[in-house]
Amino acid sequence: MKLNENPEQTRRFLEDTSNIRTGHTPGVYLPENTAEVRAVVREAAERNRRLTISGNGTGTTGGRIPFGDYVIAMEKLDHIGDVRPEGKDCASITVGAGALLDDIQNKVQDAGWLYPPDPTEKLCFIGSTIANNSSGARTFKYGPTRHYINRLEVVLATGELLDIRRGECRADSQGNITIDRPGHEPLSIAIPRYTMPSTSKHNAGYYSAPGMDLIDLFIGSEGTLGIITEAELRLIPLPEQIVSFLVYFDDIGNLFRFLDRARKRPGNLDPRALEMFEKNALDFLSNVYPDIPRNAAGAVFLEQEATAATEDGLLDEWFGLMEACHAMTEDSWVALDAGEQRKMKEFRHELPVQVNEWLSRQQESKISTDMAVPEEGFTELFRFYRDRCEHHGFHYIIFGHAGNGHVHLNILPENHQQFLEAKELYITLVRKALELGGTLSAEHGIGKLKAGYMPEMFGREGMMEMVRVKKALDPGLMLNTGNLIAPEFFESD
Ligand SMILES: Cc1cc2nc3c(=O)[nH]c(=O)nc-3n(C[C@H](O)[C@H](O)[C@H](O)COP(=O)(O)OP(=O)(O)OC[C@H]3O[C@@H](n4cnc5c(N)ncnc54)[C@H](O)[C@@H]3O)c2cc1C
The missing domain is CATH 3.30.43.10 (Uridine Diphospho-n-acetylenolpyruvylglucosamine Reductase, domain 2)
Incomplete structure (x- = not known):
């Protein structure tokens, strides 16, 4: 080879x-x-x-x-199998780790099924999305990648091949998982002894839960425990129709009230995506979309699944909620057909394009956060982000998956001094999110860039729990060493 x-x-x-x-x-x-x-x-x-x-x-x-x-x-392991229906409500598909998520989603959709995980960036490989437990807008309703993995094929650092089907290998009451390895002694691993945050999204460090499945140890482990070569994905029926809304508010308090109520899914409402853009993000977009109301303090993007029979009733219920929360209903945008929905998607995707264009005219790179907090801490974290940035006089935008208590703050430094200040502020923002019971990463993972912040969340003890798991599966530290766990934790072991 x-x-x-x-x-x-x-x-x-x-x-x-x-x-x-x-x-x-x-x-x-x-x-x-x-x-x-x-x-x-x-x-x-x-x-x-x-x-x-x-x-x-x-x-x-x-x-x-x-x-x-x-x-x-992994790019040559790009095979995509056929969709296998397994009853009315479930199907599956087997894919190579190097298959493009976009290709998989298109094939599945053509067959009338949905693979729910949808990171905004579609040009990623499925194996990476599993290694990173990726999520996206639809995670509000459907949860992250973890929920849709039936089976994984994983090559360990010894060259051994594990074929792990969900439900076949779980932690015992002592918190040990025993892996049967053909031709070798069984391997027993104590799952990490720390408590995961109660956020609805979390993607920092190894998974741990009583009675957990072995497959969940590999999902989200960022390639540090094994190489994913193949996966069987769980598919659900494709919804008949989608209705998308972009709802403006002239008061951020009213926007938060709307989010709070929408999160609780009142009546028949059941949003699958619940996202927000605050004012500065809308200002960026207004370069391309001059119709954005100038007095908007923010906007909520949401998606609702419907059928021909339920669509009108759901529209009435959503408009009722908007009126009750004093939305700028007249200025808002409803997309009922695929063409309009595509335009709304383009609107959402235009933000990173505009930010990158702005950055290309500067010398410095952006500082961006990926922390999430439990829902009750969300407005406090949002205000903290905004107040700290205003205090420093930063150019910044806030947008993202507000339904999950998870927005991205992008600080856009105009000079090197501001870049250094923003880097210093980052640790304060991390601490605030953790103080609110949050997580260091909700979806983008830790990689090498954020490994140095992991002890803030897990402490030295938690880090050593991860070192122990890593060494049990990869004693020679061969795979993706440097991701998740900073090298000094291996040296001090
Ligand atoms: C504009 C933009 C928007 C994004 N939006 C989202 C979003 O909404 N939600 C979200 O979750 N992420 C998002 N991302 C992040 C990114 O798309 C995901 O993390 C994605 O999973 C990376 O896929 P990739 O194939 O490009 O992986 P790479 O960048 O090549 O690798 C990512 C990591 O996965 C490991 N890895 C790759 N393949 C394997 C394998 N087979 N086995 C084990 N480990 C492996 C790599 O070593 C690396 O640590 C976004 C990124 C961009 C640029």
Whole structure:
């Protein structure tokens, strides 16, 4: 199998969207199937090489960027099987780790099914979304990737192959998971002893819960415990219709009241996406969408599934809630058909485009947060973000998955002094989110960029719990070392 050592050809594996520019590698392996992945891993073990696993490079945290390690790229494991209906309400599909999420979603949809996880960026590989437990707008109703994985094929750092079907291997009452390994002694791992935050999204560190399934240890482990080569995904029926709304408010308090009530799903209302843009984010968008009302303090984007029989009633209920919360109903936008919904999607996707355009005219990169808090802490975190940024005189925007208590704050420094100030502020923001019972990362993961902040959330003890799990499965620290756990925790073990 190919090991590409040509620096010109392997340069593309040295970056993702994190702005880390210092990655380097002696070479990139491009295996074509699981057997070749195992061969690469065995060779690496023999030669004492470390491997960094590469997806499609849309990650935001430097997870796939190597610092002297060899790269193992998953792009050739891109097979997509056929949809297998398993009754009226359920189907499944088997896919290679390097299959594009967009291709999978299109194939599934053409067959009348839905794969709910929907990170905004569709050009990612399915294996990476599993390694990162990715989520997106629809997570408000459907939960993260974890909920849709029936089976995983994983290559361990020893080259052994695990085939893990959900429900077949769980932690016992003592908190131990025993992995049967053909031809080897069974391996017993104590699951990490820490409590997960009560946020509805969480993607920082290894999963831990009483009686947890082995498959959940690998989902969200950011490639530090094994290489995912194949997965069976759970599909649900495609909804008959979708109604999308963009609802403006001239008062942020009214916007929060609307969010609070919508989160509780009153009457027949059942939003599948519940997101927000605050004023500065709308200002960015008004370059391209001049019709955005100038007095809007913010907007909520939401999606509701419907049928021909329920659509009118649901529209009435949503308009009732908007009136009750003093929304700018006259100025708001309702998309009932696929064409209008596509335009609304373009509106949402225009924000990163406008931000990147603005950044391209500056010398500095943005500082962005991915923390989430339990719903009751959301407005406090939002106000804290806004007040701190105003205090520092930063250019900033806030937008994202407000239904899940999870918005992204992007600070856009205008000079290096502001960049340094924003970096310093970041730790204060992390501490505030944690004080409110939140998580360091709701969806983008930790990678290398945020590994240094993990002790803020888990303390030294929690970090050592993760080190123990990592070493049980990867004693030579071969896979994605540097992601999630900062190197000093291995040295001090
Ligand atoms: C504009 C934009 C919007 C985004 N929106 C969202 C969003 O809404 N929700 C969300 O969750 N994320 C979002 N992301 C983040 C990103 O798209 C996801 O993290 C995605 O899962 C990365 O996929 P990738 O194939 O590009 O992975 P890469 O960046 O190549 O790798 C990501 C990580 O996964 C590991 N990995 C890759 N393949 C495997 C494998 N087979 N086995 C084990 N580990 C592996 C890598 O080592 C690395 O640590 C967004 C990114 C961008 C740029």
